[in-house]
Structure formats: C-alpha cells, structure tokens
Amino acid sequence: MSTAIETDVLTTRDGPLGIVTINRPQRLNAVTPAAGEQLRAAFIELDADPDIRAIVLTGAGRGFCAGADIVGGTVGGARGVLIDVWNPLVTTMLSTDVPIIAAINGVAAGAGVSLALACDLRVAAQSARLQLAFTKIGLLPDAGATWLLPRIVGLGRANELALLARDLKADEALQWGLVNRVCEDGNALDAAKALGSEIAELAGSVAAVKWAHQRAFDSTLAAQLGYEADTQGWLQEQPDFTEAIKAFREKRSAHRAPRTPGLRP
Structure with missing residues (x-):
C-alpha cells in the first residue's frame, strides 16, 4: 500500500x-x-x-x-x-x-x-x-x-x-x-x-544498539559501561530474549515479538 x-x-x-x-x-x-x-x-x-x-x-x-x-x-x-x-x-x-x-x-x-x-x-x-x-x-x-x-x-x-x-x-x-x-x-x-x-529479521535490540552508539561519542568509558550493563539487564527482561533462549533450546528459529514503538530502558 x-x-x-x-x-x-x-x-x-x-x-x-x-x-x-x-x-x-x-x-x-x-x-x-x-x-x-x-x-x-x-x-x-x-x-x-x-x-x-x-x-x-x-x-x-x-x-x-x-x-x-x-x-x-x-x-x-x-x-x-x-x-x-x-x-x-x-x-x-x-x-x-x-x-x-x-x-x-x-x-x-x-x-x-x-x-x-x-x-x-x-x-x-x-x-x-x-x-x-x-x-x-x-x-x-x-x-x-x-x-x-x-x-x-x-x-x-x-x-x-x-x-x-x-x-x-x-x-x-x-x-x-x-x-x-x-x-x-x-x-x-x-x-x-x-x-x-x-x-x-533481527531482534528488537537493534534499536538499543542505535541508542548506545549515538551516546558513545559524548560519554565517558565509565558512563558507557554502566549504560551497557543497565540496558543489557533491561533487554534480558524483554520478550525477544526470552524467546531466543527458548528457540535455542528447542533448536528452532525464534519468533519475533511485536515491536513496541518508543519502548526504551
């Protein structure tokens, strides 16, 4: 359309x-x-x-x-x-x-x-x-x-x-x-x-990668390390990660969760 x-x-x-x-x-x-x-x-x-x-x-x-x-x-x-x-x-x-x-x-x-x-x-x-x-x-x-x-x-x-x-x-x-x-x-x-x-075809964490890269040039190493740790913890609670682990154990392709616009850690 x-x-x-x-x-x-x-x-x-x-x-x-x-x-x-x-x-x-x-x-x-x-x-x-x-x-x-x-x-x-x-x-x-x-x-x-x-x-x-x-x-x-x-x-x-x-x-x-x-x-x-x-x-x-x-x-x-x-x-x-x-x-x-x-x-x-x-x-x-x-x-x-x-x-x-x-x-x-x-x-x-x-x-x-x-x-x-x-x-x-x-x-x-x-x-x-x-x-x-x-x-x-x-x-x-x-x-x-x-x-x-x-x-x-x-x-x-x-x-x-x-x-x-x-x-x-x-x-x-x-x-x-x-x-x-x-x-x-x-x-x-x-x-x-x-x-x-x-x-x-990739998980919704592509958005998180975009956010992280954009802030990196204006961030200290210590601040970026903290941001990565906090965001990683948040991503592990999202449906894409849960499904990816389940799919790996079941030896199949993962089913992607619907994208939620504006969802950020």
Whole structure:
C-alpha cells in the first residue's frame, strides 16, 4: 500500500519496511521547508508503526537530494529554516527506534549529505556523488553535518571533504566508511531494501544498539559501561530474549515479538 503525503514526499509500506521517497525530481529532490516538514512527519509516522522494522530513504529520479531548495529565498533566511525545519528533521531521524537506511541513487549535495549522514546505514549507486561545497560560497556545512561527518569518517577526512569542498565518488566514499555498500546504478533502492530486510529479521535490540552508539561519542568509558550493563539487564527482561533462549533450546528459529514503538530502558 502506498500513501502520498501531498506530492513532495511519498511513503510506501513494503512488509516490515517503510520507504520514504523525496519526490521532487525536477529539482534533483532539493527540499523546500514544506517538504522538510513532510519528511519529518513521514519518519514519525513510520517509527510509530509497530509493523515497521526498518526505513529506507531515497530520492525520485536521478538524484538523492540536492540539499535545501533556496529558489526564491527563504523566510527568515538560512538560520530560520535550519532552526524550524532541518534541525528538527535531523533530530527526529537520529532519535527513531527503527534504523534508517539511505539509498543514495544519485547526487547528494549540501544538506542532502546531512540527510544521508543522519541515516544509520548508507547504500550508494556506482555513479552517486557526495558534495559539500559550502566553502565555495562562504558558508559551512549544516543540518548536523559538522557533528555527524567527523564521527563517521574521522576528523582528517571530514576536513578534506568539507574544507576542500570535495566531490566524493561512491567508491572513495566506501573506502572512507562514509557509505556501507556500493551497487550498480539503478539498484540502490533494492540494495537498501535488502539491508532493511536483514534488520527486520533481527531482534528488537537493534534499536538499543542505535541508542548506545549515538551516546558513545559524548560519554565517558565509565558512563558507557554502566549504560551497557543497565540496558543489557533491561533487554534480558524483554520478550525477544526470552524467546531466543527458548528457540535455542528447542533448536528452532525464534519468533519475533511485536515491536513496541518508543519502548526504551
């Protein structure tokens, strides 16, 4: 079943997968403030659906996302749009229980790179490129890019990409660890859905792994060790663990418990 949220963002449910498509191919899927709000609403809706276990984000046509659509200017300027639209969008993506996979089917530029970075996994088509050209126009990467990029690829490579306004091809992005898979052109969505299907077969603790990894960079070792111990104790009380132990003893596959949105230790 497919549902369109107006015209700029499409959501599709494919079994346990939610597919979110930026649907502005005539603008290489550059995101207007209205489209940004629709994207955030789509992630919130899918994350609240207990039948959804992974979300795939992609773009219609030949591009993933060309960043913010600034044709005609923006009310309040860049600062206002970031505070009102992009920052809440990226925060929502990072806080979902359900892992998000980017299917980078073409160019990702500017804040479009930020959207890819805010996903938990990234698949890129062979001809896809990632561009952070802000220093060519006197600005800096935004929508979370300066926080996410160094954490994913390290400070040195983050500086190379953003300071030098590099145009990074898919194969090099794979070498850097910026993307997790590179596939043939036209197959990015299918490859991302395949990863999503793998996640859908796993226990609900995938959400706990996402939470733990996100907090690790701002945590001390002692605090993280305590968090792991507390969360592990909580997970052992959840139905997935009980069923996994029972299935192991009975030498069969485990039956996954329904996902409970928003359930955290």
